[in-house]
Amino acid sequence: MNKRFMLIRPSKPHAAIVNKLKALEYFMASCEEGSFARAAQRLEVSVPAVQKLVSALEDSLGFALLERGSRGVRPTPAGSEYIDRCRPLLIEIEELAQAERALRGTSERASGTLAVAAHPQLAHQVLLPALPRFHALHPEVEIDFRTVNRLGDADALTADVLLLHGWPEVPPDYVHRELGGARSQIMASPAYWAQHGVPQHPSELARYTCLPMRNPAGILLDLWEFKRGSEVIPVPVRGWFTSNAREAVLDLVVSGHGVGRFAELTTREQIQSGRLVPVLLDWEVQGGPPVNLLFKGSARRTLRLRAFVDFTLQCLRDMGAGDVSMGSRVATDRPAWHQRGYGRASATLRPDRRAGRPEPSVGSPIRTK
Numbered sequence: 001m002n003k004r005f006m007l008i009r010p011s012k013p014h015a016a017i018v019n020k021l022k023a024l025e026y027f028m029a030s031c032e033e034g035s036f037a038r039a040a041q042r043l044e045v046s047v048p049a050v051q052k053l054v055s056a057l058e059d060s061l062g063f064a065l066l067e068r069g070s071r072g073v074r075p076t077p078a079g080s081e082y083i084d085r086c087r088p089l090l091i092e093i094e095e096l097a098q099a100e101r102a103l104r105g106t107s108e109r110a111s112g113t114l115a116v117a118a119h120p121q122l123a124h125q126v127l128l129p130a131l132p133r134f135h136a137l138h139p140e141v142e143i144d145f146r147t148v149n150r151l152g153d154a155d156a157l158t159a160d161v162l163l164l165h166g167w168p169e170v171p172p173d174y175v176h177r178e179l180g181g182a183r184s185q186i187m188a189s190p191a192y193w194a195q196h197g198v199p200q201h202p203s204e205l206a207r208y209t210c211l212p213m214r215n216p217a218g219i220l221l222d223l224w225e226f227k228r229g230s231e232v233i234p235v236p237v238r239g240w241f242t243s244n245a246r247e248a249v250l251d252l253v254v255s256g257h258g259v260g261r262f263a264e265l266t267t268r269e270q271i272q273s274g275r276l277v278p279v280l281l282d283w284e285v286q287g288g289p290p291v292n293l294l295f296k297g298s299a300r301r302t303l304r305l306r307a308f309v310d311f312t313l314q315c316l317r318d319m320g321a322g323d324v325s326m327g328s329r330v331a332t333d334r335p336a337w338h339q340r341g342y343g344r345a346s347a348t349l350r351p352d353r354r355a356g357r358p359e360p361s362v363g364s365p366i367r368t369k
Contacts, residue, residue: 023057024086026050027065031083035072044175110303111140117148117159121246122291125266127163130315134308141304149216151294161295161308166215168292177293179316183264184288185278186224187271189256198279202226202233210237211258214244215289223345224261225286232286236346263288287345291316 029039030050040047058065065079075083118127123145131143148156151168170176186205199205205224212222220242226233239258243249250267253260254275262276270276293312295305 019053020057020060023053024090026053027057027079028083028086028090030054030066030073031075031079034074040175046174109140110138110307112302112304113142113144114161114304114308115144115146115159116161116163116308117146117153117156118163119149119165120147121263121266122163122165123147125268126315127312130311134311137311138304138307141307160305161293161312163312164292164294166289166292168294170294174294174296179291179293179313184261184285185264185267186259186261186280186285187253187267187276187278188259189254189275190277191256192253192259193277193279195256202235202280202283205235205237205259208237209239209258211239211241211249211252211260212237213246213249213261214242216244218244218343220344220346221261221287223287226280226283227286228283261285 026039026043026045026049029043030036033039033042036047036050036054040050043050054066061082063078064076065082066073067076116127127145131145135141135143146155146159148159148162148164150156150166151162151164151170156162156164168176186199196208199208202224210222210224212220212224214220222237222242224235224237226235237259241249241252241258246262246266249260250262250270252258253262254270264271264278267276271278293309295309
């Protein structure tokens with residue numbers, strides 16, 4: 001027996017009819033990426049889908065193709081030989097697929113019902129104004145639209161595609177793309193700035209009436225962080241009002257009752273009309289939640305989903321919403337307050353006793369390397 005081929009007991013007869021072409025694609029991606037997770041992200045499918053199909057391919061062949069370990073996967077000697085033999089076939093298959101797409105041309109049209117869910121801010125500022133244009137482009141697609149705050153909401157779980165803020169815990173059967181963060185800005189009404197003066201440095205915000213919000217998890221976002229070059233400044237802010245309802249905070253800020261931190265993407269109307277005036281524009285406001293696009297791996301190949309995803313990405317690009325690309329994964333780190341689950345974001349300014357570092361004073365700069 002050739003020891004390079006680790007024999008696996010063949011499974012049930014249905015393994016013989018596995019879709020070997022797709023399984024081969026998944027296997028090749030796993031080898032090239034070095035892990036099932038990265039292969040799933042590249043293929044825009046779920047991790048279990050990749051694992052299941054590669055295992056089915058191994059069952060049908062009767063030997064192991066991959067060595068699985070804590071650091072990822074790599075081909076077995078038999079797997080390496082299998083890759084070499086199959087690579088010419090994959091090239092021909094891709095050329096055939098391209099020819100088929102060219103022949104079909106515009107004969108294929110997106111149709112059917114698509115369940116779409118979005119965070120209220122993204123719904124009202126991004127998707128809803130653009131949906132009539134999507135309908136004009138794809139008149140045979142019916143949109144079942146709902147607003148949700150988090151992935152765990154009932155309406156979110158039945159949606160085909162979601163657009164959310166934050167750092168969601170993504171189930172393994174979803175494809176997830178983090179599209180980058182929409183730029184946040186510090187703003188107030190013209191009347192407020194006229195009465196209290198315009199801050200020239202982030203540290204001065206500690207003396208203003210600021211109206212921080214609570215996120216859906218109940219954390220008070222009372223720590224505003226700023227970056228310019230290598231300088232990072234955390235500023236704990238205080239005010240007389242807070243709410244998990246963004247519109248309530250926004251209405252008070254527009255009415256001249258304090259200073260707010262909002263995403264430029266979702267306050268463009270108020271800025272352009274002059275009702276809100278951003279300040280400290282030479283500083284980058286840190287810690288804003290990224291925009292996330294999620295959809296079920298089982299629906300990724302439907303024309304209506306692909307059409308909607310492409311349309312949504314273009315809308316975000318047109319609005320300047322961060323690094324928007326399905327081909328790249330933007331690794332936006334979760335802020336310390338989100339990772340640790342403090343009731344107040346400013347609680348993360350407490351000294352790290354184990355590291356023996358002193359607590360930074362309010363508005364004091366932190367130098368980064």
